Amino acid sequence: MSDNVEKYIKRETKESISNKISEKFVDAGLEKIRACINCGTCTGGCPSGRRTAYRTRVAIRKALTGDESVLRDIDIWLCSTCYYCYERCPRNIPVTDMIIKLRNIAVEEGFILDAHFGLADKIFYETGHGVPANGEGNKKWRDLRESYDLPPLPPTVHSYPEAVEECKTLMKEVGFRDLMDNAKELKEERAKEQEKEEEKADE
Ligand code: SF4
Ligand code: SF4
Structure with a gap:
């Protein structure tokens, strides 16, 4: 390659690529990510990307190249799972x-958002519902149901509260409880590390 071309074309060579993401993608049968041509059609049609800084193509690119910063990126939580990109790729x-x-x-790496963690760890695990309709503060949901001639509470653990413990057992059996406990531990470790770094910076 001539010196002139070298001058204008910058090449970035990755010495090592994290295989944490790619291994899990292969395990999940998603190795098709390797066929991505980085065309941006997914970004172009993404309704979430129209209103936020979320760029689907960038997330896919990072996953493909093993760039683990994508796991810390709030953007991946902005996808509304509308499947627009899926249909058009x-x-x-x-x-x-x-x-x-x-x-x-x-989530496995402890990068779950606080709001999602609170919902999963407390509300869903404790009540068996992501959006509970029972309890003092949720009368509006019961009223809404009744306005459609439905019983105020659905035929779930709300109607059979004794089944909440069974739901918790199921969540433990499938590893959900461990997943949340692990995420909590990792989140706390990171918060402590960050605190230490801030203290150092203030010295
Ligand atoms: S639409 Fe997105 S995922 Fe599909 S090839 Fe283009 S950049 Fe890759
Ligand atoms: S599923 Fe919808 S919101 Fe999510 S990345 Fe694709 S187009 Fe965007």
């Missing part, structure tokens, strides 16, 4: 499934 890549997988890996 010229390489038939299941883009939405890949974003969901990235979120799963992020």
